[in-house]
Amino acid sequence: MLPNGISRLPIQEWSNKHENFTHQLVPHTSFKIRNPKEGTRRERYLATTKNFQWLIKEAATKNFKLRAMGSGWSFTKVGVTEGGLVDTASLNFSFPIIQKYVSPDYAKKPEDLYFLQCGTIIHEVNTRLAAKIPQRSIKASGASNGQTIAGALSTGTHGAAFKVGAIPDFVVGLHLITGSDKHVWLERASYPVASPELIDWLDADFIQDDALFNAALVSFGSFGFIHGVMIETEPQFLLTEHRLGNVPYAAPLKKAMQTLDFSDLNLDGVGVNGEIYHFEVLFNMHKFEPNNPDKGAFIKYMFKKPFESSHIPLQRSNEFTYGDDLLGIISTVLDKLPGSGKVIPTMVNLMFGMAFKPEPPRTGTIRELFHYTKFRGKVASAAIAIDSKNSPKAVALAMEVNKQKPFPGGLSLRYVKGTEATLGFTKFPNTCVLEMDGADGQAARAYFEAVWNKLEQAQIPYTLHWGKINFNLNKTRLKQMYGAAAVQSWIDARNQLLSKPALTIFNSAFLEKCGLDQVQEAVV
Numbered sequence: 001m002l003p004n005g006i007s008r009l010p011i012q013e014w015s016n017k018h019e020n021f022t023h024q025l026v027p028h029t030s031f032k033i034r035n036p037k038e039g040t041r042r043e044r045y046l047a048t049t050k051n052f053q054w055l056i057k058e059a060a061t062k063n064f065k066l067r068a069m070g071s072g073w074s075f076t077k078v079g080v081t082e083g084g085l086v087d088t089a090s091l092n093f094s095f096p097i098i099q100k101y102v103s104p105d106y107a108k109k110p111e112d113l114y115f116l117q118c119g120t121i122i123h124e125v126n127t128r129l130a131a132k133i134p135q136r137s138i139k140a141s142g143a144s145n146g147q148t149i150a151g152a153l154s155t156g157t158h159g160a161a162f163k164v165g166a167i168p169d170f171v172v173g174l175h176l177i178t179g180s181d182k183h184v185w186l187e188r189a190s191y192p193v194a195s196p197e198l199i200d201w202l203d204a205d206f207i208q209d210d211a212l213f214n215a216a217l218v219s220f221g222s223f224g225f226i227h228g229v230m231i232e233t234e235p236q237f238l239l240t241e242h243r244l245g246n247v248p249y250a251a252p253l254k255k256a257m258q259t260l261d262f263s264d265l266n267l268d269g270v271g272v273n274g275e276i277y278h279f280e281v282l283f284n285m286h287k288f289e290p291n292n293p294d295k296g297a298f299i300k301y302m303f304k305k306p307f308e309s310s311h312i313p314l315q316r317s318n319e320f321t322y323g324d325d326l327l328g329i330i331s332t333v334l335d336k337l338p339g340s341g342k343v344i345p346t347m348v349n350l351m352f353g354m355a356f357k358p359e360p361p362r363t364g365t366i367r368e369l370f371h372y373t374k375f376r377g378k379v380a381s382a383a384i385a386i387d388s389k390n391s392p393k394a395v396a397l398a399m400e401v402n403k404q405k406p407f408p409g410g411l412s413l414r415y416v417k418g419t420e421a422t423l424g425f426t427k428f429p430n431t432c433v434l435e436m437d438g439a440d441g442q443a444a445r446a447y448f449e450a451v452w453n454k455l456e457q458a459q460i461p462y463t464l465h466w467g468k469i470n471f472n473l474n475k476t477r478l479k480q481m482y483g484a485a486a487v488q489s490w491i492d493a494r495n496q497l498l499s500k501p502a503l504t505i506f507n508s509a510f511l512e513k514c515g516l517d518q519v520q521e522a523v524v
Contacts, residue, residue, distance in 0.1 A: 005036045005051045014085060017072040017146070020380060020440055020469070029064040029084025031055060035091060035117075042201055045117075045228075048091060049175075049183055049203070052225045055086060057180035060501040067221045067506065068118065070151025074467035075381055078155065078220045081508035086225070088148070091119035094128055097230070101198035107191065108232065111136075113172070116229045118150035122167075125149060125231075126367035135236035135307060140164040141370040150226040155467030156218050156425050158433060159370070160278045160414035162260055168217040168421045173230030175202055176216065176223060179499030183227070186497075188213045193230060202228070207497075215493030217421040220466050222506045222516070224498055236307040239277060240363045242268055244299040249283075249290045249395075253297060257281060257391040260415060260430065267301060269361070274305035281413040283395070285402040286348050307365070314364030348410060348438075380409075380440035382448040383465035388415060388430040390460050397454045398434065407447040409438020422490045423482060425463040433465070445469070475515030487515070495520045 002008065009030040015022045033051055035044045059066045065083030097113040106113075114136070116125060122138070122145040129136040140161035147157060149167075158166035173187040173194060182205070187193050189208040199206045216223045244267075247253055252264035262276065282298040289295035362369075386394055391413055398411055411434065418429040426433065436451070438444045452472050455462050463481045464470040479487050495503065495518070503519050511517040 002031075003051050003054050005034050005048060006054065007032050007034075009085070009087060011085075014069075014072075014080070016074060020075050021077065023077060023080050025085065026064055026083050029059070029062075029066070030086070031084065032087040033091065035093065041093065041095075045093060046203055049177060049227055052177040052227060053180050053183065055225075056177065056502055056505060059083070059505045060180060065505055065507060067508070068150065068225050070119070070148035071121065071146050074151070074155060075469045076467070076471070077508070077510050078466050078470075079151065080510075081506070083505075088119040088150070088225075091117040091227075092121070092124065093117040094120050094125065096132070097198075101195050101201065103192040103195050105192045112232050112234065113193070114231050114233050116149045116231060118148060118226045118229065120149050121145070122147055122149060122152055123367070126365070129233055130236065130365065130367055136233040137236045137366055138167075138231065139170045139234055140167065141366045142167070145367075145370055149229050149231070151467075153229065154218060154220050154226070156419070156421065156465065157467065158414065158416045158426055160280045160416065162279055162415040162417055162430070163275075163277070165417040165419055166424065166426050168424055169417065169419050170232045171217060171229055172232055173228075174213070174216055174226060175204060175228035176497065177225040177227055178223070178497050179502045182499055182502075184497065186213050186216055187230075211422075211489055212493045212497060214420050215422040215490045216497065218419075218424045218466065219490075219494070220510075222508070222511055223494055224502055224506060236365060238305050238307055238311060238363050238365060239302040239369055240269065240274070240305065240361050241278075241300065241302045241369060242361045243359060244268075244301075246293040247297045247299050248293045249288070249296050253281070253299075254392045257395075257413065257432070258389050260388065262301075265299075267299075269303055274303040276301055277304035278302035279415050283399075283411045284348055285399055285407060285411055288399055302369075311363070311365075314362060314368040348408065379437065380444045380448075380469055381435060381437045382451075382469040383425075383436070384434045384451070384455070385416075385425045385428060385431050385463045385465070386434065386455075386460060387428040388432040391432040391434075393458065393460060394432075394434055394455065394462075397458060397460075398436070398451055401447060401450045401454055405447045405450050406443065407436065407438055408441070408443050409436060411436055422486050422493070423466075425465050427463055427482065428461075445471070473514055475513070478514050478516075491516060491518050492520070 009032050011030050012027050013022050013024050036047045065081040066086055067081045068088050069085040094116045097110050097115055099110050102110045141159050142157040153168045153171050156166050156168060175185055177183045184207050185194055185199055185202055185204040186207045188210045190210050256262050256265055280300040287295050414433045416426045416431045418431050419426045448469055507517050
């Protein structure tokens with residue numbers, strides 16, 4: 001008999017949200033986990049902790065593997081294993097933190113903290129924070145917000161907040177279920193957050209360790225079950241979004257791309273609308289020519305300013321606009337252009353014509369500007385992180401490859417503050433993420449591989465987004481990307497935190513391919 005709060009999922013295969021793959025599962029090894037209906041919030045949360053532990057014990061006893069299933073946003077099998085999946089979508093408790101649960105050494109105030117259960121959707125986090133009095137907000141966001149908080153942080157989901165960083169960079173505490181009789185509250189020793197009262201509330205072991213925390217942040221489900229996540233929020237703010245088209249690809253733009261010095265671009269609103277928060281450059285690679293404004297770049301940038309009570313919530317239409325992420329746009333184009341895979345330039349030109357038409361600036365909160373994208377059709381995305389200073393070289397390389405292997409999509413550059421996560425792919429202090437979003441298929445994948453190979457030939461250091469297409473990752477490339485010391489530190493942390501049975505349960509073919517599956521007798 002299954003414990004109260006756990007039910008079996010009668011599934012033997014599973015497809016991700018973007019329809020890039022269908023994964024075969026071992027029969028009778030997938031489950032759905034819910035918070036029990038009876039009891040106080042603490043009693044229900046602790047019961048779910050015990051249910052996670054029961055799942056680990058069941059997997060160890062019956063010798064199968066497990067992974068938590070978020071929203072299925074990843075484009076690759078980074079988050080699945082050769083066993084079963086655990087649906088955590090119903091685990092969506094969230095609550096603010098009061099003074100007694102906060103360490104006296106915490107650097108900020110209790111109202112800056114917010115506790116989330118693993119299955120809470122980012123879009124819902126935004127909604128709940130906006131309902132608080134006074135309103136609060138997450139610090140940064142990806143382009144679309146259907147991911148769970150655990151899934152988003154575990155793969156390094158990012159936006160273009162170049163002074164803030166990616167989602168893992170405002171996570172300050174993790175409640176990890178690491179064995180059938182083991183669970184821990186993990187935070188940095190250098191940044192204490194939780195008081196003994198919170199540890200008692202969780203009934204968890206308490207670990208303060210920078211190296212362990214930084215490793216666990218971006219671990220794609222392989223450090224056990226993430227049950228709870230503590231994030232830092234900030235007072236609600238507004239973003240004013242500007243779009244520019246027909247920007248010549250010339251020295252002023254290249255300077256901004258390399259240094260984030262926008263002084264030569266003559267951007268509207270500078271000095272009036274607050275500080276620049278978001279910077280993004282987009283290219284139609286099938287209509288590109290240096291120094292020609294008619295075949296130049298599109299720029300999206302946002303100013304950040306304090307929230308105003310007079311703000312009228314931004315209403316979005318059902319049509320895609322310049323502000324939407326490329327994947328959502330491509331989905332709509334695929335609906336409107338049958339046989340698009342055979343007419344790549346036509347498809348891409350149609351996409352840019354639909355999406356990047358001139359519009360006046362618009363102002364909204366993160367929740368209003370970055371919404372829950374619904375996808376239609378098979379779409380593909382690969383994201384490459386490089387040092388910002390190398391971004392013009394990378395653009396030239398991408399354009400060169402496109403001449404030989406036309407890409408059915410667009411190229412965008414987003415700028416992100418570097419992360420402390422050990423294997424966070426936004427690892428460069430000033431990171432530029434080249435996002436190649438298009439219609440899935442052989443043409444897209446051939447293009448991705450050619451770009452990766454060209455980067456290596458040009459000796460441009462790069463990393464790949466864990467949750468996007470990254471089929472060239474292997475043990476050798478991973479050490480080249482992060483350095484052998486960082487990779488070993490991540491492996492050591494996994495061995496230190498997880499029980500030995502759990503190391504096997506949360507293993508996967510993806511981990512093995514990357515050389516991250518090592519089981520050690522002891523960590524010194």
